[in-house]
Amino acid sequence: xxxxxxxxxxxxxxxxxxxxxxxxxxxxxxxxxxxxxxxxxxxxxxxxxxxxxxxxxxxxxxxxxxxxxxxxxxxxxxxxxxxxxxxxxxxxxxxxxxxxxxxxxxxxxxxxxxxxxxxxxxxxxxxxxxxxxxxxxxxxxxxxxxxxxxxxxxxxxxxxxxxxxxxxxxxxxxxxxxxxxxxxxxxxxxxxxxxxxxxxxxxxxxxxxxxxxxxxxxxxxxxxxxxxxxxxxxxxxxxxxxxxxxxxxxxxxxxxxxxxxxxxxxxxxxxxxxxxxxxxxxxxxxxxxxxxxxxxxxxxxxxxxxxxxxxxxxxxxxxxxxxxxxxxxxxxxxxxxxxxxxxxxxxxxxxxxxxxxxxxxxxxxxxxxxxxxxxxxxxxxxxxxxxxxxxxxxxxxxxxxxxxxxxxxx
Numbered sequence: 094x095x096x097x098x099x100x101x102x103x104x105x106x107x108x109x110x111x112x113x114x115x116x117x118x119x120x121x122x123x124x125x126x127x128x129x130x131x132x133x134x135x136x137x138x139x140x141x142x143x144x145x146x147x148x149x150x151x152x153x154x155x156x157x158x159x160x161x162x163x164x165x166x167x168x169x170x171x172x173x174x175x176x177x178x179x180x181x182x183x184x185x186x187x188x189x190x191x192x193x194x195x196x197x198x199x200x201x202x203x204x205x206x207x208x209x210x211x212x213x214x215x216x217x218x219x220x221x222x223x224x225x226x227x228x229x230x231x232x233x234x235x236x237x238x239x240x241x242x243x244x245x246x247x248x249x250x251x252x253x254x255x256x257x258x259x260x261x262x263x264x265x266x267x268x269x270x271x272x273x274x275x276x277x278x279x280x281x282x283x284x285x286x287x288x289x290x291x292x293x294x295x296x297x298x299x300x301x302x303x304x305x306x307x308x309x310x311x312x313x314x315x316x317x318x319x320x321x322x323x324x325x326x327x328x329x330x331x332x333x334x335x336x337x338x339x340x341x342x343x344x345x346x347x348x349x350x351x352x353x354x355x356x357x358x359x360x361x362x363x364x365x366x367x368x369x370x371x372x373x374x375x376x377x378x379x380x381x382x383x384x385x386x387x388x389x390x391x392x393x394x395x396x397x398x399x400x401x402x403x404x405x406x407x408x409x410x411x412x413x414x415x416x417x418x419x420x421x422x423x424x425x426x427x428x429x430x431x432x433x434x435x436x437x438x439x440x441x442x443x444x445x446x447x448x449x450x451x452x453x454x455x456x457x458x459x460x461x462x463x464x465x466x467x468x469x470x471x472x473x474x475x476x477x478x479x480x481x482x483x484x485x486x487x488x489x490x491x492x493x494x495x496x497x498x499x500x501x502x503x
Contacts, residue, residue, distance in 0.1 A: 101215025148353025221397035228392035234334030422471035
């Protein structure tokens with residue numbers, strides 16, 4: 094029987110892993126410069142954490158979670174999203190008492206039972222930030238701008254920021270009823286998914302990808318028509334800040350996001366290079382989540398970016414994320430030579446830690462080891478034999494046509 098990776102998962106092989114590491118390091122360095130600190134939470138949480146925060150009727154909870162009951166009868170779930178886990182930790186460790194504004198970032202694997210497609214997997218790597226403690230519009234503008242500047246710095250082009258406000262719970266209740274009144278005469282024509290959402294969460298119908306429903310919703314009432322004066326003013330200020338910061342955006346009154354905890358400002362960065370699944374970054378404000386999970390009333394806003402989608406978008410940018418460290422390849426002929434090369438490798442790493450060193454442990458012939466040295470894409474082969482050890486020397490041969498072989502002292 095041949096074992097293969099589970100559908101919806103994938104292996105990152107050595108040839109690709111270096112590129113992934115460089116992108117991950119770039120993302121970490123960028124957000125640390127912006128004043129955010131890393132948080133890491135467990136791979137699984139109590140299932141109730143997500144049903145309460147994300148919403149029982151959301152697609153994530155109703156269809157996509159990997160859940161089980163452990164031997165003690167506790168319902169557990171692999172994290173399908175990170176914000177709820179961050180807020181749980183924020184409350185548990187009383188982080189709000191340490192600073193009025195807590196800025197956190199994460200880079201971790203999440204799990205959703207979804208149909209695999211380009212850039213979307215059952216296990217996926219997600220990067221995100223959470224700014225907890227400020228209700229001010231400028232905090233929202235900062236979070237959105239950070240996402241924009243990161244994407245630009247990574248060289249990702251042809252992106253569009255979709256922006257909307259879904260207001261407070263007060264105006265959303267009125268809007269839900271208005272939307273249901275509009276959809277009621279067309280209910281029998283809607284898809285099965287939309288009919289289920291009609292009673293549980295009608296605003297999620299706005300996320301439809303079905304052509305007929307998209308056309309129908311063009312005449313539907315918009316949430317912005319129901320915003321309270323405070324909500325409208327807050328949203329106007331967010332837009333003013335984004336314009337002042339030269340962050341281009343497009344208003345999209347159908348944008349609601351898929352998780353129940355969002356309120357007021359919501360946004361998505363869309364790439365035209367990813368086809369139908371074009372969202373590479375999404376987020377919004379969630380001012381009621383901390384209180385809903387047992388903490389003090391605390392406003393917050395954040396976003397998340399799927400690293401797999403970043404990889405797809407920057408796959409042709411070989412210069413920015415190309416391996417550029419010097420690479421030495423030791424070819425050793427004989428036991429004494431092997432010991433000498435291993436000692437020398439240790440000394441080089443101690444003095445020059447950025448150099449990549451490969452020691453050939455195959456005990457093969459000079460010809461076979463040199464073939465492997467050429468295939469390794471190393472810059473230089475360092476050849477050590479019994480004679481070289483006796484003479485306290487080694488041979489250095491450039492592998493990329495950059496000079497002749499020469500002898501140097503060990």
